[in-house]
Every structure is written in structure tokens, then in C-alpha cells.
Amino acid sequence: MLKVLAAQVGIGVVLAAVLWGVFGQVAGLSALLGSAACFIPNAFLALRLAAPRRSPGAKDLMRAAYIGEIGKLAITVLMFSIIFAAVRPLSVPALFAGFIAAQLMTFVGLALRQDQETEENKSNNDGS
Numbered sequence: 001m002l003k004v005l006a007a008q009v010g011i012g013v014v015l016a017a018v019l020w021g022v023f024g025q026v027a028g029l030s031a032l033l034g035s036a037a038c039f040i041p042n043a044f045l046a047l048r049l050a051a052p053r054r055s056p057g058a059k060d061l062m063r064a065a066y067i068g069e070i071g072k073l074a075i076t077v078l079m080f081s082i083i084f085a086a087v088r089p090l091s092v093p094a095l096f097a098g099f100i101a102a103q104l105m106t107f108v109g110l111a112l113r114q115d116q117e118t119e120e121n122k123s124n125n126d127g128s
Helices: 002-023 025-050 058-086 092-127
Strands: none
Touching: 002 025, 002 092, 025 058, 025 092
16 A cells, blocks of 8 residues: 555656656646645545554445545545646646556556565465
8 A cells, every 4th residue: 555655656756857857847746736636535545444443344444445435536526626726827738647647556556466466376386
């Protein structure tokens, strides 16, 4: 969870720096805002899932996941609303590039985790 969040921040900063260097300050800041619109809601979800619960059962975990996803969606909508209403000038393509790049880190993290689990299963089966 934390590695994916760190990757989202990292890709957002790198993309913002590249776009700032190529297209200027507005594009760089817009990309940074786009990645923040992805990272902050995902951090909320991660905190909801990692927070201690009264009972460690599956029912409470599912409830936390549902509340976390609803909150994540609401925070994402709120952040984009604030960005579009308050930030001038804004580069919309850079904003969405930052959001999409950060969102892709979730899928990269899942793919890497699946590869890691596959390798661990292979080594466990070979070692038996």
C-alpha cells in the first residue's frame, strides 16, 4: 500500500518536473495537481483499510473498504471541482496526464505484487 502511494507521489513529481521543463510552469503545476487528485483519495482509502477496527473480521474489513471507496470517490470529485473552480491558469491535458500517470501506479503495483507472489510460490514449490 505504502509503496504504491510512494510511487504515485514519485511519478507525479517526475512528470510535473518534465512538463515544467518542456511546457512551462502552468503545465508542471497542473500535472502535480492531477497526481495529487489521485494520491490524496488513495491515501484516504489506505488509511481506512489500515485503521484498527473493533473486530478484525471480514465483515468489518468489507465495511471499511466500502466506506473507503465511497470516500475516495467523493474526495476525488471534490478535488477536481476545487481545481477547476479555483486554479487559473490551468493546463487540462497536463492535469489529466498527472492523474492518469498516478492512477497507473496502482496497476503497476498490483502487477509487481502478483509477479512477486508467483515467484514466491515457485520457490516454495521447488524447495519442497
